[in-house]
Amino acid sequence: MTSCADLDPFFDRELSKEAAADFREHLDGCSRCQVALHGRMQEEVVLEKSPERAVQHRSAGARPAPRARRHMLTYLAPILAAAAAVAIWFGTKSVRFGAARPSSPTDVALEIERRGVAMRSGAGAAGEPRGSVAQVGDVLRSTVRGEDHRAIWVYFEDRDLVTACPDGSGCSKVSGGLTLELRVSASGRYSIIAISSAQPILTPHGPLDVMLGSIAAVGAHFEIRHVDVN
């Protein structure tokens, strides 16, 4: 037995096939649900403009479903962690991913400026912690040097894109490099991804795990620095 109460689960695709078919029949004769359905559709159009949705859907054709993305992260995270561990174990001065091109380094510097005082963070020597701690209001200043094309992405909680250089706000080009200055405005984990590549670097359009997979696939070199903001 279906009723108007099934509109939301129907629209959310939460009904079984049979129950959805029943609701469609109900919808045919229920003007109240027809109007409400239009409202739901319009609401969706507005929600599609949300930054979260926009980021997720910009590459809809090439993107797996949200559940599949979480599975991808499950698989990708250990691989990246293993790669980082191997690189550190070999005593490299900085952790580099991507194709095996030893003559194409990505040089990254990260400073945290607190009340006008700059502090160098995670300089890249072997064994140094990769993470840093900052406070709301501090300025993160990151510079990347390396191959012909360079980019800096900043993600919040590994999911929300905060800004992306070279086109985002706070980005500037310096001789042979690219610099980002970002004042952190929320507590949580910021991930700064410094990238250099012989090929043009795509504009980020999805969650961090997906984008790392994309740039690794084209042989770009990148480093990740985490900053925990309190």
Place this chain on the structure above:
Amino acid sequence: VLTARRFPRKLLRERIEQVEVAQPEPKNLEDVLEDAEPTLRRLAQRMCADSSDVHDLVQDTFERACRHGIPQEIHCTRAWLTTIMHRLYLDRRRAAARHPRPQVLGDGPGIASFEQGVPEPQWKRITIEDIHQSLAQIEPVYRDVYVLHAFEELSYEEIARRLSIGRITVGTRLSRARKRLRELLVQRFGLEDEP
């Protein structure tokens, strides 16, 4: 706590501006259709029983839009296309009920004249920021479910696991959140409420 942590307001504002700057409303019909296609397809998937129906509904919507062009008074083309799709969907359902086999719809009596008279939906005045502001006034117990569903696009089952509540409770809270959101928007913008 959940909402505040996931959507720091300043970050959200910055990102909204970025998205809006990067994606201005297209004016050329071809661009409009290309821009709206993913949205319309996702909406059709919510309503139609199978993929061929989804494809047909999106194509019919585009065909209808191409035939008549974008009316001068329309500013939010996605909303306009969504209204066309909604009406076409209902018309297709009626046609399917009349005919055992689905037929290609012509200009039947129910759909011949609506394009010119399609009013731009009042939702055109609502922005994503308005929704966030209204959400802030909703009880957290409902808001959290709405946020997880609307922005993270989690299923009822996933939300139930995340919040350690029952799947039916998720549905109930989501419906109440939507109802409350509409009430607030009606109050603020004078939307026509659902009957």
